[in-house]
Amino acid sequence: MSCKTILAKEISASFREEIKATIKSRGIKPKLVGFLANEDPAAIKYAESTSKTCEETGVIFELRKCNREQLEDLIVEANEDDSVHGIMVYYPVFGDRQDQYLQNVVSVSKDVEGLCHKYIYNMYHNNRFLDEKQTKKCIIPCTPLAIVKVLEYIGVYNPVLPYGDRLHGRIITIINRSEIVGRPLAALLANDGGKVYSVDINNIQEFHRGTGLRLRKHEVQDTNLKLEDILPLSDVVITGVPTPSYKVPTALLRDGAVTINFSAFKNFEDNVKEKASIYVPAVGKVTIAMLERNLLRLYDYRSF
Amino acid sequence: MSCKTILAKEISASFREEIKATIKSRGIKPKLVGFLANEDPAAIKYAESTSKTCEETGVIFELRKCNREQLEDLIVEANEDDSVHGIMVYYPVFGDRQDQYLQNVVSVSKDVEGLCHKYIYNMYHNNRFLDEKQTKKCIIPCTPLAIVKVLEYIGVYNPVLPYGDRLHGRIITIINRSEIVGRPLAALLANDGGKVYSVDINNIQEFHRGTGLRLRKHEVQDTNLKLEDILPLSDVVITGVPTPSYKVPTALLRDGAVTINFSAFKNFEDNVKEKASIYVPAVGKVTIAMLERNLLRLYDYRSF
Structure with a gap:
């Protein structure tokens, strides 16, 4: 058989190394907050791998568990907290249109998942930059x-x-x-x-x-x-x-x-x-x- | 229009540079002899470009004009001449099966065009090396x-x-x-x-x-x-x-x-x-x- 199997680990290696080197050489402490408001085993597993990878590369990852009624307020709080640089939510939370509402509660400047309307709109419209000078690339959804x-x-x-x-x-x-x-x-x-x-x-x-x-x-x-x-x-x-x-x-x-x-x-x-x-x-x-x-x-x- | 036109000059540049650098750094004088036994304008043009490129890269190129009846003897002579490292013929010469005969008159060790039976056979049979240790790659026809x-x-x-x-x-x-x-x-x-x-x-x-x-x-x-x-x-x-x-x-x-x-x-x-x-x-x-x-x-x- 001539098929070549290529694993995500191999593909991600150079990105991981680059991220690690950037964080180390610049001496920065980027902080990501993940909100877990469900009991979905896939979400829990994803949160665990995120935590492990962040630790390896030097990103501060904080998993905040809450119930779904608290979630909106907690996102707003994280939006306003200067020590938090990125926010993600483990979906599904309500499993309906309210999840889409929550995606837009996350501040554009902290939306690491690229799921707020501005990023989604730019992606569908093939607008690749946030600014006219084309210095800031749009955030694209992670998967x-x-x-x-x-x-x-x-x-x-x-x-x-x-x-x-x-x-x-x-x-x-x-x-x-x-x-x-x-x-x-x-x-x-x-x-x-x-x-x-x-x-x-x-x-x-x-x-x-x-x-x-x-x-x-x-x-x-x-x-x-x-x-x-x-x-x-x-x-x-x-x-x-x-x-x-x-x-x-x-x-x-x-x-x-x-x-x-x-x-x-x-x-x-x-x-x-x-x-x-x-x-x-x-x-x-x-x-x-x-x-x-x-x-x-x-x-x-x-x-x- | 989104089509990209790519010229042979651009594609060949890195090869030309590599050949030039190799010849210069090793101080070698590889010599190519081309036999022209026809009046075909395409062949004459090809011979002229070969001459020009060889001069640029440091290959000694000698164009030998002859009539087609002399050609076989002249190839044999070049085969035996240690100062000649490569031989090529501008085809068509007779324009029939005799040309294929001439391709096999050129010594395997000087056949830069890769047209003799041994190279052609290896190519069709996907045999990529001349030796068992796989140190000598086969010669492949130029075009x-x-x-x-x-x-x-x-x-x-x-x-x-x-x-x-x-x-x-x-x-x-x-x-x-x-x-x-x-x-x-x-x-x-x-x-x-x-x-x-x-x-x-x-x-x-x-x-x-x-x-x-x-x-x-x-x-x-x-x-x-x-x-x-x-x-x-x-x-x-x-x-x-x-x-x-x-x-x-x-x-x-x-x-x-x-x-x-x-x-x-x-x-x-x-x-x-x-x-x-x-x-x-x-x-x-x-x-x-x-x-x-x-x-x-x-x-x-x-x-x-």
Whole structure:
């Protein structure tokens, strides 16, 4: 089998080292506060890995447990506390639109997860900077950003092409269209020049910037395509289906496809390596590195 | 338009610099002899550029004009002359099977063009080294090798994948199946893991190493496919049709395709840049750099 398995640990190593070196050489003490207001085992596990990685790299991480009724006030308090540089919340909290409200309670200047309206709006509109002089890059949601970094690391972005167009010519399927990962990721990759098929239980949408990248930002079209139409065409297949039973049929993959799973469950069949050229089984460690990277950015933006 | 035009001059620059630096630092005087036994203007032009590039990089280039009846004896004489390290012939000479005979008159140890049977056989069989210890790499024909280097430079080879498999997942169309360029190139790219459609006036063949690269070397299959079937699927389209009238229809290209022309005529339409992500209009300068690179290899192999 010629498939190469690439682990998130390897991909995140250079980011972790860079963050660690920056913190050490500048002698700074960036502080991240995480709010845990649920008993979700996945959230608890994520909080534990975040804590461990922060300790290794020199970020001060403080996990604050609370009940969900207290959460809004505690976020406001952290917004006003100058010793706190970044705030994150382990979602779901209420599991409905109130969570989206909470995402906007977090101050723009401390939103390490990039989930407030300003960042989300800029991302969908392909506005890459916060300021006109283009000195302050926008904050991008951590998991979509992590997957961009994975794609850069494994050679899917072509560095020969101009920045912003480096996915031109790539056909990418994303099986997941959540508001936190799948939909923003489809927009990011289409804004970078890719043709993206976004799959959810209802239909398949196409995100693209048109022939020859004539559009400045992506547009979205509903299609009547099925998985069996798009998988044989896709250079890259990215999955995030949160159930253990879901599997992408290996038989439908293009030979030499790049396969990336960000679900907590294995969304590819065991024989995927007989056909794929690259298999990335998980991205969690890269996500945490991006969380820290966003924190350092926000730390620096304070003093602008 | 987002298409990036990349010139052979840019691609060959680092090779030229490396060759120049090697020759200077080692104080060596590698000598290449070119035999011109025809009046073909393309051959004369190629000889002139070779002469110019050799002078710049420090290679001694001697052009020997002769009539075609003398050629065989002169090659034998150069084979036996220790001051000559590389020999090339400007084909066509007789324009028939006798040219293939002449390619085998050139000594294996001086065949900078990689056209003798031993090198061609090794190339088709994916044998990359001349010796068991794998210290002496085989000589690869200059133009196919140049196109491999172009593909590496412009990001089509994925350096994350293992050496020998770096085209896994790429679909490449080559319009030209000459014995000097198109057919060896199809074999080289398929041996490196690509799925290659080789087009000539009679049919389209597929060169590949099978699903998951299960084969050690490529196999070839005739197909009933037409250009309109394969161009929309192809990540890369490489053309070498020696007529001014032939044009690849831009409408059939996949959006974001990589396009490379090695013909002396423009085989792509003027609007190719409205759809392609990368356009390489010519490869000649890279071919000459590979000629010099092969010469330096053969120079070193003498002393093994």
